[in-house]
Amino acid sequence: EVQLVESGGGLIQPGGSLRLSCVASGLTVSSHYINWVRQAPGKGLEWISVIYSGGTTYYADSVKGRFTISRDNAKSTIYLQMNSLGAEDTAVYYCASLIYPDIWGQGTTVTVSS
Amino acid sequence: AIQMTQSPSSLSASVGDRVTISCRASQGIRDDLGWYQQKPGKAPKLLISGASSLQSGVPSRFSGSGSGTDFTLTISSLQPEDFATYYCLQDYNNPWTFGQGTKVEIK
Numbered sequence: 001e002v003q004l005v006e007s008g009g010g011l012i013q014p015g016g017s018l019r020l021s022c023v024a025s026g027l028t029v030s031s032h033y034i035n036w037v038r039q040a041p042g043k044g045l046e047w048i049s050v051i052y053s054g055g056t057t058y059y060a061d062s063v064k065g066r067f068t069i070s071r072d073n074a075k076s077t078i079y080l081q082m083n084s085l086g087a088e089d090t091a092v093y094y095c096a097s098l099i100y101p102d103i104w105g106q107g108t109t110v111t112v113s114s
Numbered sequence: 115a116i117q118m119t120q121s122p123s124s125l126s127a128s129v130g131d132r133v134t135i136s137c138r139a140s141q142g143i144r145d146d147l148g149w150y151q152q153k154p155g156k157a158p159k160l161l162i163s164g165a166s167s168l169q170s171g172v173p174s175r176f177s178g179s180g181s182g183t184d185f186t187l188t189i190s191s192l193q194p195e196d197f198a199t200y201y202c203l204q205d206y207n208n209p210w211t212f213g214q215g216t217k218v219e220i221k
Contacts, residue, residue, distance in 0.1 A: 035210070044215040045150070045158065045201050050208065058208035061115060094157060099148050099205055102169070104157035 002026035002103050004034075004095050009108030016085050020108060022078040022095030027103070030073040035098050036080050038091035039107075046091075047098075051078060062088075085112045116140050116204050120213035126221040133189040135216045137202035142182045146206035149178055149187045152215075153198045161200075162187065192218070 004027075008020040022034065035050045048060045049069040057069050068081040078095055092107040117140040127133050137147065145165035150158040160169050162178035165185055175190045189196055197220055202213040 045212045102160035
């Protein structure tokens with residue numbers, strides 16, 4: 001069974017940093033693209049980043065320069081390093097292989113608050 | 115970035131009703147569009163890819179159409195389990211973008 005499992009969320013003060021992890025099973029991360037999508041409380045879905053099999057990365061304007069997506073093929077893990085966090089980054093963060101195929105993790109919650 | 119505008123943002127409908135949700139792209143995206151359904155507390159579920167290709171296991175009452183900039187998700191006969199929020203997603207180019215969502219509520 002193909003599965004994505006996120007971890008690393010929690011409560012963080014404004015201006016702080018956090019690293020999220022997404023462990024894949026049944027899917028080879030080095031030959032697939034993995035995205036991060038977030039959803040603020042009561043709000044819609046926001047695509048924020050992707051890493052392709054060749055290593056190319058893209059970011060939404062809202063996180064560009066603050067967030068970095070990376071991959072450890074040996075650990076089948078995708079990371080999202082989040083810096084300079086603000087209240088607007090409070091959300092459930094999902095890693096997902098979108099559409100082709102469509103697989104989502106269960107999400108990990110990030111709360112930015114003092 | 116391509117902007118995706120969904121309408122309406124919410125609607126009230128009864129079981130058995132025909133429901134139509136629209137999604138408009140700020141530029142042409144061919145048929146590189148997916149439709150998702152999300153229920154509270156759950157990850158989204160893909161219903162349709164490529165604007166009109168129904169995913170395996172998705173009921174045939176769901177259908178998608180459109181190409182270029184204008185797209186439609188239709189539920190031919192709304193069922194109790196269809197009350198949820200629906201999102202479009204363009205995968206034409208990066209950054210990918212979601213529509214703001216359409217909440218389908220019980221009338």
